[in-house]
Amino acid sequence: MKGQAAIMEKIFTVFFMVIVLIALIIFLGVWNVLQINVEGQEVVNERAMSLMKLISTHPLLVKEASMFDDSKLEVAEGMPCEGFEKLFGKRWYAEISDIDGTKWSMCILNEKNASYDIPVNIYHKDTEKVTIGKLKVGIYL
C-alpha cells in the first residue's frame, strides 16, 4: 500500500508539472498571437499614415504640401485606379472633400477598411481661392 501511494504521488507530481508547463506554453502562445495582432494593426496604421503623407504631398494632386488643386483632383477622379496603384500600392482609397460638400475620390471599393482623416486646404484653379477640406485615407483590411 505504501509503495502504491508513493508511485501515485510521483505520477501526480509529474502530471501537475506537465499541466503547469502546458499552461505556460499556452499562455506564451496566446501572448505571441496577441502581439502579432497588435503589430498587424500597427502596420496598417503606419501604412495609412505614410499613405496620407504621400498623397497630401504628391505633385500630381497638390499645389503645395497639404493644399490639393481641384483641377488635379478632378482629373485624378476620372482615372482608373491602376495608375495610382503603381504610385501608392494596392488596396487603399482616398477621399478629399471640400467644405461645400464637393467630393473627389480614388480607388473606392465597398469593403471593410480602417481610415484616418486630416484637415487639408483645397486650391480652386479657376477662382484662385483656397478653401478648407478634409482628406480621408483608408486601407482595405
Add this chain to the structure above:
Amino acid sequence: MISILQVFKIIFSLIASFLILIMLMQYLGAYDLGQTGNINAKIMNNFAGTVTDVYLTGNPADFGEFEEKKINYFFHTEDETLRLKSSASKYYVYAPFLVSSEEQVILHRVDYDYGWWKFSFVEALPETTFVFTLEDNSAESRELVRDIVNSFPHTLYFDTPILFGFCDGYDLLDADFCGGSGDNRCHRDYFLNNLSVVGGVSFSKCSAQNKMGTRHRLITISNNCNPTYNTGLCIDRLAQKMYLAGNTYDYYNGAAGVSMPKARTLDILPLLIGWEDETLLNENLGDDYYKYLDEKFVEQAQFAAQLGSERIDIITTSGCNTFFSPMEIILDSISTASDRYDIISYLEQSKNQHKTLVLNGCDYQ
C-alpha cells in the same frame, strides 16, 4: 539494498525529466525563432519607415540597425513593387528605392524635377568611395562627374561617409585630395569645389586597384571602354554606352546640340548602387536596378503626362491657350512614346514649356 520501488522511482523520474526537457527545448527553440523573426520584422519595418520618411522630406538619414542585427534580407521586384524580404517577413516599400549592402547605410533622395512633375527615388549606400578616372577629360565629362556626384549626399555630419576621389595611373587621390576641408576627406561639396583642379589634366588608365578596398568603386569616363577587360564601371559618353561586370548598358546623354538632360544620371545611378553584387537569384544587382528604375521612371512619367494632358483640357483659358497647346502636345507625346530616350527628350521640352506657362501666369511652379 535498493528496493524495487526506489528503482522504479529513479527510472520514472529519469524518463519524466527527459521528456519534459525535450518538450521545453523544442518549445523554446520555436519561441526563440519566433522572437528573432519578430525583431527582424521590426527592423525591416523601421527601415521601410525610414525610406518613406526620406522620400517624403528629402532629408538624408543614417540607418544602422542592420549592422547591429545581421539580417539576411534582399530586394526583389515583384508585382512591379520592390520588396524588402527576409526569411521571416516581407515589406513593400512604395517609394522607389535602391539599396546596397546589408550594414549601416545612409539614405538620400534623388529628384528629377520638371516643374509640373517630379520623379524621386531613395538610394541607400554603405560607406563608399567613388573614384573617377577621366580618360576623356573634357568639360562635358567633368559636367557629367558633377551631375553624378550631386546625386549623393554631403556626408560630413553623418555616420556613413560617401567620399569621392580620382585615380590617375598608379596614383589614387581619395584621402587627401580635398585637404583642409572638414574632416580632411573628400565629401561631396569639398570634392565639387576641387573638381576644376583637374581641368586640363591628362589622366592615364587607372592601375591603382591594389590600393582600393571593397568600399571603392571605380568609374572610368573614356572614349575607349573595353567591354571585356575594364574594371568597375566604364562610361563611353560619345558612344552613349556603359559597361559593368561584362554587361553593356545604354546610356542617354541627350541629342547633339541640345543641353544634357539631368535624367542621364538615371541610367548611371542604378549601376553605381547595385554595382557587381549578386541577388539571391544569382542575377546582377546593378542590372536588376537598372531595369527597375527605368520601368518606374517610364510608368510614372507616362501616367503623370496623361493626368497633365487631361488637366489642360479643364484649366485652359483663351488667354493661355497659346501656351497650353504646345504643352498638351508634348504631354501627349510622353504618354504615347515607347522609347525611353524619346520620353526623356520630351520631358526636357516639357520643363521649358512649363517655365513659359509659369512666366505668363497660366500655371504655378
